[in-house]
Amino acid sequence: MKRKAARTAQPAPARRMAKKPRGKVVRATNRPAKKRSAKSTHDAIDMMIAANTSALGLTLDPAWQPNIKFNLQLVLRHAALVDEFPLPDDAEPAPVFHA
Amino acid sequence: MLDMPNAPLGTAAEIAAAVAAGRVSAQAVVETALARIRERDPILNSFTAVTEDRARLRAQAIDDTRVRGEPLGPLSGVPFAVKNLFDVAGLPTLCGSKINRDDPPAKRDAALIERLEDAGAVLVGALNMGEYAYDFTGENIHDGPSRNPHDVGRMSGGSSGGSGSAVGGALVPLALGSDTNGSIRVPSSLCGTFGLKPTYGRLTRARTFPFVASLDHLGPLARSARDLALAYDAMQGFDPDDPACADRGIEPVAPILERGTDDLRVAVATGYFKCKSAEACYAIDRIASALGANRDVEIPQAERARSAAFIITATEGASLHLNRLRSRAKDFDPATRDRLLAGAMTPASLVYKAQKFRRWYRDEFLKLFTEVDAILAPATPITAPLIGQQTFMYGDAELPVRANLGLYTQPISFVGLPVVAVPVPMMPLPIAVQIITAPWREDVALRLAHALEVKGVVAAMRPPL
Numbered sequence: 289m290k291r292k293a294a295r296t297a298q299p300a301p302a303r304r305m306a307k308k309p310r311g312k313v314v315r316a317t318n319r320p321a322k323k324r325s326a327k328s329t330h331d332a333i334d335m336m337i338a339a340n341t342s343a344l345g346l347t348l349d350p351a352w353q354p355n356i357k358f359n360l361q362l363v364l365r366h367a368a369l370v371d372e373f374p375l376p377d378d379a380e381p382a383p384v385f386h387a
Numbered sequence: 388m389l390d391m392p393n394a395p396l397g398t399a400a401e402i403a404a405a406v407a408a409g410r411v412s413a414q415a416v417v418e419t420a421l422a423r424i425r426e427r428d429p430i431l432n433s434f435t436a437v438t439e440d441r442a443r444l445r446a447q448a449i450d451d452t453r454v455r456g457e458p459l460g461p462l463s464g465v466p467f468a469v470k471n472l473f474d475v476a477g478l479p480t481l482c483g484s485k486i487n488r489d490d491p492p493a494k495r496d497a498a499l500i501e502r503l504e505d506a507g508a509v510l511v512g513a514l515n516m517g518e519y520a521y522d523f524t525g526e527n528i529h530d531g532p533s534r535n536p537h538d539v540g541r542m543s544g545g546s547s548g549g550s551g552s553a554v555g556g557a558l559v560p561l562a563l564g565s566d567t568n569g570s571i572r573v574p575s576s577l578c579g580t581f582g583l584k585p586t587y588g589r590l591t592r593a594r595t596f597p598f599v600a601s602l603d604h605l606g607p608l609a610r611s612a613r614d615l616a617l618a619y620d621a622m623q624g625f626d627p628d629d630p631a632c633a634d635r636g637i638e639p640v641a642p643i644l645e646r647g648t649d650d651l652r653v654a655v656a657t658g659y660f661k662c663k664s665a666e667a668c669y670a671i672d673r674i675a676s677a678l679g680a681n682r683d684v685e686i687p688q689a690e691r692a693r694s695a696a697f698i699i700t701a702t703e704g705a706s707l708h709l710n711r712l713r714s715r716a717k718d719f720d721p722a723t724r725d726r727l728l729a730g731a732m733t734p735a736s737l738v739y740k741a742q743k744f745r746r747w748y749r750d751e752f753l754k755l756f757t758e759v760d761a762i763l764a765p766a767t768p769i770t771a772p773l774i775g776q777q778t779f780m781y782g783d784a785e786l787p788v789r790a791n792l793g794l795y796t797q798p799i800s801f802v803g804l805p806v807v808a809v810p811v812p813m814m815p816l817p818i819a820v821q822i823i824t825a826p827w828r829e830d831v832a833l834r835l836a837h838a839l840e841v842k843g844v845v846a847a848m849r850p851p852l
Contacts, residue, residue: 340732345713352725359729362790363701366694367737370744373691381742382601382749 333357333364396420399465399560399614403507406449406464413449413464417442417509420466424511424558427852433533433543433552435471436478437512442466445509461617461641463507467561470547471513472520473497474594482596483516483546485529485718486711498593498629499563499605499622506621511559514549518720520565520598521704521727522546523573523792524772528720532774535578536850537816541771544574544792547608551578554608556850561609561618565595567602568696569766569796572821575608575808576766577792579817579848581836582608583615586826587803588633590619591626599703600631602696602800610847612836615807616641619829640830644837651831653680654755656764656823659689660795663782666818667765670811674820675763677844678835684762687751688744692798695741695748701730702738722789749802756825761835765795766808766819799823807832809845817848 337356341348348356396402396419405411421439428434449463469475472482474493481487500510515533517525525548526532533548535541536556543552547564551574554562564571566584575582583606590605597603607618623637655675662668674680686692705712705727712731716724755762768781768791778785786794799806804826808819822832839845 336732344709344731346728346731347713347716348728349717352721352728355721355725356728356732359701359726360732363698363729363733364737366697367733367741369691369694370698370741371737373688373744375740375743375747379743380746381739382746 333360336360396423396466396557396560398611399462399609399617400611402465402560403461403463403617406453407459409453411464413446413509414443416464417446417466417511420511420559427556427558430539431534431536431552431556431558432531433515433549433556433558434468434512435481435515435530435549436475438475438510442509442511445504449507449509460505460507460621462503462621465508465561466511466559467503467508467563468512468514468550468553468559469497469500469510469563470516470550470565472516472565472596473500473513473563475500475510475513478513480596481513482520483518483522483527483530486715487596493594495594497595498591498626502622502624503618508561508621514547514553514562516549517546517570518723519704519708520546520567520570521700521723522548522789523569524548524789525551525574525577526774534774535771535816537579537848538771540773541816542577542774542776544577544767544771546570547574550574550608551580554578554580554610555847557610561607561614563605564608565598566604566606566800567598568700568800569793571604571606571608572766572796572806572808572819573792575810576817576819577771579810579812579819580608580610581612581615581810581847582606582808582819583619583829583833584800584806585619585829586805588631589635589805589827589829590622591624591629591632593626593628593632597707599700601703602700604800604803612807612809612833612840613641613644615836616644616833619833635827638827638830640833643830644834646834648678648835648838651760651835652758653678653761653763653835654682654684654759655680656686656762657683658685659798660686660764662765662768664769666770666813667768669813670818670820671763671765673811673844674809674839677839677842678763680763682759684755684759686755686762686798688748689798691744692748692801693794695744696797696801698733698738698741699745701726702733705730745801752802752804753825760824760828760831762823764799764821764823766821767792768794770813770816770818795821805829805832807836809836809839810847811844812846812848
């Protein structure tokens with residue numbers, strides 16, 4: 289099967305809003321969101337751990353929390369490095385790799 | 388017992404030649420190996436099970452075959468051992484864990500054990516490893532650390548630590564390990580052995596305990612490049628019992644090891660792979676000089692590749708162990724458990740991005756092999772750290788040991804390329820260099836490793852005792 293020519297992904301252009309949304313105002317902009325403070329990121333990870341613990345049916349000793357948090361932050365830092373790399377929409381994943 | 392220059396036992400090639408010629412019996416070789424294990428392993432802690440009765444029966448059968456005048460296999464009488472994630476009939480497959488001790492014994496050997504024994508090799512036991520293969524140190528909270536044969540206060544490297552320790556300590560001339568992110572190449576570097584991580588899909592993984600299915604490889608550790616080639620040749624071939632095993636014919640390397648290397652274009656990886664320790668730089672320079680490698684290549688986005696491998700490992704590993712994390716979390720090594728739990732909580736969208744990046748990176752990496760035949764890179768940033776050491780200085784940065792011993796191996800196995808780790812002997816501790824080649828070109832890496840060995844540039848150092 290012939291693949292589409294690869295395109296270099298760029299941030300999607302801001303879409304013009306057809307209607308003014310109700311309620312919370314959503315601005316169509318490419319400006320990056322404000323960086324969260326270190327404290328709010330930590331709180332978000334604590335909440336992420338709590339939510340996943342419940343959703344996945346895990347039973348965790350509270351004493352494990354700091355190490356899980358350290359490791360989750362580490363994975364997310366690695367993930368951010370990958371996530372920021374532009375890839376075309378039609379990039380093929382390689383979940384089972386064939387050399 | 389055997390008057391052989393390489394080590395108390397000799398290399399696998401020397402043993403097989405001596406057994407075939409009738410200069411020594413397989414039984415005598417096996418008894419020598421068993422005696423050495425009894426003598427040295429209480430210190431090295433590389434074995435978790437010794438299969439004495441089975442080994443003696445097997446050796447007797449080989450000697451009987453020779454007496455009858457029937458042909459012997461290319462590894463006849465060669466003692467070998469396997470990382471304890473390989474199924475060994477009659478033993479539970481521990482995979483370095485406490486939890487798996489409750490599993491019933493395996494009913495059948497792993498496919499690669501069967502293939503080595505078909506070639507005449509003799510299994511003498513199962514080897515210590517990092518829990519569930521999620522490890523670069525060789526430490527194990529349940530079995531104790533396997534120790535570096537050149538300094539028993541230091542790490543063997545992981546997760547095939549027992550394999551590195553047993554071969555580096557010359558308890559056996561040959562061992563099998565697994566390599567998901569560097570677990571053959573890191574112990575080879577720290578223990579000073581030769582190690583082969585073949586192309587992903589080359590060697591069957593049937594009847595071994597997995598870790599990260601899309602990254603898991605199996606391969607040999609040995610005390611010479613020829614021994615790697617002999618074992619590799621004996622283990623090749625399609626196996627429908629491993630869904631990832633490629634349907635390729637056997638491509639023997641041992642007969643072409645001496646073909647020479649003048650036609651091969653070798654380059655040194657720069658950028659991310661630029662060494663920052665005196666010992667890693669010395670090893671790279673020595674090998675590059677011996678091979679006439681006078682050009683550099685940059686492997687694109689290698690740091691990001693390592694990050695992507697990190698994410699896929701954490702999440703696929705977590706998925707594999709999710710039920711055990713639910714039911715027996717307290718029975719894990721905390722260092723393994725907490726990383727797996729973090730992996731279980733990582734959003735799938737980020738994992739999928741890593742898999743997409745993997746394809747991109749693979750395509751870019753393979754382009755380099757239109758210009759060169761092999762690329763050299765350090766195997767580890769440093770020589771063996773002390774057991775229990777938490778961090779090391781690398782350049783200006785203080786890095787955690789556990790995560791960073793695989794700094795240079797992860798971006799290579801991430802796209803399944805074949806690598807031979809070659810040990811550069813140094814006092815007091817060895818270190819290895821990776822010879823990386825295009826997919827399915829293990830022959831090129833092994834020819835280069837053999838040429839370096841002939842020139843005396845690389846060698847498995849003789850252990851102190």
